[in-house]
Amino acid sequence: MEEILKVYDEELNEIGRSTRSEVHTKGLLHQVVHCWIIEKKRTIDWLYFQQRSYNKEDFPGWYDIAASGHVAANESIETAMQRE
Secondary structure, three states: OEEEEEEOOOOOOEEEEEEEHHHHOOOOOOOEEOOOEEEOOOOOEEOOOOOOOOOOOOOOOEEEEOOEOOOOOOOOHHHHHHHO
């Protein structure tokens, strides 16, 4: 079963729900979460990335932030972040 996401207007008001594929195909606004890992070593800030799997549909093999993903229509931002 395909993921269902909340859809928002330009003022971030929820205007409906749609499948992940429709959201991406139509470029609809939707919630995502990102986790950035930053470490300070002496006077240098290090930002960590991971390489995406070559099996991913979007941007296979590219470097990306530590964790990110969609917020499903039935979950909170906190739950989505923990899941990711």
